Structure formats: structure tokens, C-alpha cells
Amino acid sequence: MAAMACCRAPAWPCKAAGPHHDRTARHPAGRRAAFADAAGPLRRAEGVRRPEAARPRSRRGAAREDYRCGSLTTDAHGGTDFRVVDEAAFVTGVPVVAAAAGTVVRRRDGEPDVSVRTRAFAAGRDAGNGVVIDHGDGWVTQYSHLRAGSITVEPGERVAAGQAIGMVGLSGNTEYPHLHFDVRHADRPIDPFDARPLTAACARSRGQTGLWTRGLAAVLDRATTAIIGGGFATGFVDPAHPRAAEAATSLATTRPLLLWSEVSGGRRGDILRFAITGPQGAIFDAQRPLDGDHLLWMNFGGKKPPPRGWPPGLVRGEITLWRDGTLIGDRTVTARIDP
CATH class of the missing domain: 2.60.40.10 (Immunoglobulins)
Known part of the structure; x- marks a missing residue:
């Protein structure tokens, strides 16, 4: 891959999420959605890197662009990546939590935590170990590249916002430990930074919080460099x-x-x-x-x-x-x- 060395779009048509905060997420059209109280996908812990290089959007016919017309993305990258500080933080474990209440509809475990520079990932298993959560009203999230053996939820299980579902891992098509977080609405990829489809044009405005809570949006805004x-x-x-x-x-x-x-x-x-x-x-x-x-x-x-x-x-x-x-x-x- 390019400089970011991140995963390709996950093999599953679903998305990922994170810790619970105190503000309600809104439907891109403005009405309250079932995907409420959405926050970031990681519980606060030592060793968590702020998101970098994973704001999804690459407009066709143009240089790669994130939602603010910047360069914090890779071509065809359809999610948000949260990486850990170093190997020590990975070994200690960084919990991944549900961004909103919902029902687990899919999980996969058993893929090894090995960089693709060392071992090729299995065909059709780009996302590695992961969890898919249905939040209702067409909203779905997926958490990919989780650590082998760390997933604690099963299909059909109801989860609360902020509930731990696994840990950041190195499974699937990835070169370093990180969480790949995706959001979909009505089966369309949504950029959580501006709550619009990935095909929408970028905007340079810095006043939007997207699907993030206000507090988390402020943290992510400071994490650009x-x-x-x-x-x-x-x-x-x-x-x-x-x-x-x-x-x-x-x-x-x-x-x-x-x-x-x-x-x-x-x-x-x-x-x-x-x-x-x-x-x-x-x-x-x-x-x-x-x-x-x-x-x-x-x-x-x-x-x-x-x-x-x-x-x-x-x-x-x-x-x-x-x-x-x-x-x-x-x-x-x-x-x-x-x-």
C-alpha cells in the first residue's frame, strides 16, 4: 500500500464503532436516527493513538482527499483507522467498544494476529477478525482487524453503547495493530466525520461534528498531525x-x-x-x-x-x-x- 500501510476496504459489508459519549448523533438528513449516541470506537486507555490517515473519501478523478479536502486518507479507503502507540500497548490490550446500542449480526474470530508483510491473509478475509452490529433504521457498524480470541459477543446478542466487544488486533489485511471502523446507512458507506456518503464532495468547513459526539469531535479535530x-x-x-x-x-x-x-x-x-x-x-x-x-x-x-x-x-x-x-x-x- 501507500504510505499509510493500512488495510483495504473490509471484506464484510458492514462497519465499526467505539466508546460512549454524551451527545446524540444525527441522521445525515437531520432527523434523529436509531444510530444515536455514537462516539469513537475505542475505550480511553493508555496506548491509544488518535485516528490518523483514515478519514474516508477519495473522489474519482481527483487526488485523494479526506472530508475536509485534505490528504489524511488513502485511495479507496472506506473507513476510519485507529492505531495503537506501539507493540507494548498492543500486548497490554486496547478495548474496542460498541459506538451505539444494537444487535450483533455477525462475528468472525480465529484469524491470526500477523502482519501481511509476514504472512498473507486468507482470500475473502481482508477484515480479519471482526464484529458487525445492526443499530436499526438502516444503520450498521463494523469493527475489523480485532485481536484473535478477544471477541466477547455473539450473533443475536444485544449490546449497549460503550460495551466492550473485543480488542484492537493485527488480523486480516493489515500491517500494524489498528481498528478499522466503518459506518453504513441503507447499505451506503457513511463518513462519520461529516455524516455524508463517501461520494459527497469534500468541504473545508471546520465547524461540523458529523456522527461523533461534540467532545470526541474536538479531540479528533486536534489529532490531524x-x-x-x-x-x-x-x-x-x-x-x-x-x-x-x-x-x-x-x-x-x-x-x-x-x-x-x-x-x-x-x-x-x-x-x-x-x-x-x-x-x-x-x-x-x-x-x-x-x-x-x-x-x-x-x-x-x-x-x-x-x-x-x-x-x-x-x-x-x-x-x-x-x-x-x-x-x-x-x-x-x-x-x-x-x-
């Missing part, structure tokens, strides 16, 4: 596998010192800065301007070792993201150079 990964690397960082380097906390004195970072929702003109300091002070300080709007943007910088190698001790890496002179993201990491 973030540093979602970064750390020291022991060598060249493959853009296709940047997270393979995240655990590098022990570095060799004769190897280059490299910092890598992954940014979600970067815009043209944003400045990504890398700075490394060691036992004897500053080692490296450089900045990289983003050359365009990016769903995901991965970059790295660093310095070759001096002839006698790096002095042993603790090194500190600082990754900062700036927009129009304002700091909008930062991450600090440390590692130790071994003698």
Missing part, C-alpha cells in the same frame, strides 16, 4: 519497516548515530528537526522541511562516527515538528553507546 514513531537506529532505516528500529537502545561506538521519525498528517512547509546530544555535548542538529502534504512521512538523520568512534555513555535524541514557528509535536528518546 502527530509524531507517531521515532527513535535511534542501528543502521539504515527501511521506510517500509521503520518500527523495526524503535527498540534500538544500545548503540555501537563505531556505527553512525541515526534518529528516525514517522509523522502523520504533515503539511507542506512543516519542519522536522533532529537533534542528538552525547556525553560531550551536541553531536547533530538538522532540520528537514516537508515537501508536500503527507498521510505518513518517514525521515531520518544522523552522523557518521569520528575516526576513534563515539565516546561511550548516554545519548539523547530530540525530534520536534514545527508549523509556522509553532511546536506541534515532539518526542525524546535515549540510548547508550557501549564501549
